[in-house]
Amino acid sequence: MTSITRQEFLVKHGLDESRIPGHIAIIMDGNGRWAGKKLWNRLKGHYEGADSVDRITSFCRKAGIKYLTLYAFSTENWNRPGDEVSGLMNLLREFLDKKRSALLDNNIRFNTIGSNDRFPPDILKKIEDLRRDTAANDPVMTLTLALSYGSRPEIVETVRKISAMAVSGTVKIEEIDESLISSNLYTNDIPDPDLIIRTSGELRISNFLLWQIAYSEFYFTDVLWPDFKEDDMVRALKDYAGRERRFGKTTEQIRKKESK
Numbered sequence: 001m002t003s004i005t006r007q008e009f010l011v012k013h014g015l016d017e018s019r020i021p022g023h024i025a026i027i028m029d030g031n032g033r034w035a036g037k038k039l040w041n042r043l044k045g046h047y048e049g050a051d052s053v054d055r056i057t058s059f060c061r062k063a064g065i066k067y068l069t070l071y072a073f074s075t076e077n078w079n080r081p082g083d084e085v086s087g088l089m090n091l092l093r094e095f096l097d098k099k100r101s102a103l104l105d106n107n108i109r110f111n112t113i114g115s116n117d118r119f120p121p122d123i124l125k126k127i128e129d130l131r132r133d134t135a136a137n138d139p140v141m142t143l144t145l146a147l148s149y150g151s152r153p154e155i156v157e158t159v160r161k162i163s164a165m166a167v168s169g170t171v172k173i174e175e176i177d178e179s180l181i182s183s184n185l186y187t188n189d190i191p192d193p194d195l196i197i198r199t200s201g202e203l204r205i206s207n208f209l210l211w212q213i214a215y216s217e218f219y220f221t222d223v224l225w226p227d228f229k230e231d232d233m234v235r236a237l238k239d240y241a242g243r244e245r246r247f248g249k250t251t252e253q254i255r256k257k258e259s260k
C-alpha cells in the first residue's frame with residue numbers, strides 16, 4: 001500500500017505532520033440517499049460505501065493515523081427492513097474475507113467494538129479470526145469497526161461490570177473513577193478520538209462513543225459517504241489542523257506549553 005514515505009505523502013497533500021490526529025472516528029452516513037438519487041437499491045449504496053472504507057483506510061494508513069474507527073452498524077440498525085440487514089451481513093462477510101490479506105500485508109490491526117449477541121456464528125468466527133491474526137503482526141494502525149454498537153448499551157454494560165466488582169469487593173466505591181470507567185468500555189485499548197467526522201449533512205452523534213468524545217473535535221460535511229474521497233479527508237484534516245484544542249484551559253496556557 002505504501003510506496004512513498006509518510007513525510008512525502010503528507011507534503012504531497014499539504015498536511016503538517018505535527019497536526020495529524022492520532023485517532024479519527026467516522027460516522028459513515030448517506031449510503032441510502034446516494035443510491036436513492038440514482039434510483040438504485042439501498043444495498044448498492046452500502047457496497048459503494050465499502051469502497052470508501054477501502055480508500056479512506058488506505059489514506060489514513062499512508063498518513064500515519066494510528067487509529068481509525070468506523071461506525072458500520074448501530075444497535076438501532078437491526079430494526080431496518082430484513083433484506084437490508086441481511087444484505088449488510090453479507091457485505092460484512094465479504095469484507096472480512098476479502099480484506100484479510102490487505103490488513104495483514106499493511107500491518108493493520110483489525111478490531112471491533114459493540115455487542116456480539118446478535119451476529120450469526122459464522123460472522124463472529126470471521127471477526128475473531130481476523131482480530132487474532134492481525135494482532136500478531138506488530139500493527140502500525142488499528143482499524144476498529146463499530147458493529148452492533150450503541151454508546152448507551154456500552155455504558156450500561158460497563159456500569160453492570162463495575163457494580164459487580166463493587167459488590168464482590170474487587171473494587172471499592174471510592175476507587176471508581178474516570179480511568180476505571182474508560183478501561184471497562186469496549187474501547188479500553190484505544191485512545192479517545194481526536195477527530196469525529198460525519199458525512200451526509202446530518203448534524204447529530206447517533207449514540208456513537210458518547211463517553212469517549214468529551215474533548216473530540218467535530219467535522220461535518222454534506223458529502224455522502226460513497227462520494228467521500230481522499231480530497232475530502234484532506235479538507236477534514238486541514239480543518240482539524242487549524243483548531244485550538246484547549247481542554248478547558250486558556251489560549252495563553254496552551255501557547256506557553258507549545259513553546260516549551
Ligand code: FPP
Pocket residue numbers: 028029030031032033034046047049050053071072073074077091092095145200225
Ligand atoms: C449509513 O447510511 C450507513 C450504514 C448504516 C451502514 C454503513 C456501512 C457501510 C459504510 C458499508 C461498509 C461496510 C463494512 C462491512 C465495513 P444510511 O444507510 O443510513 O444512509 P441514509 O441516511 O442516506 O439512508
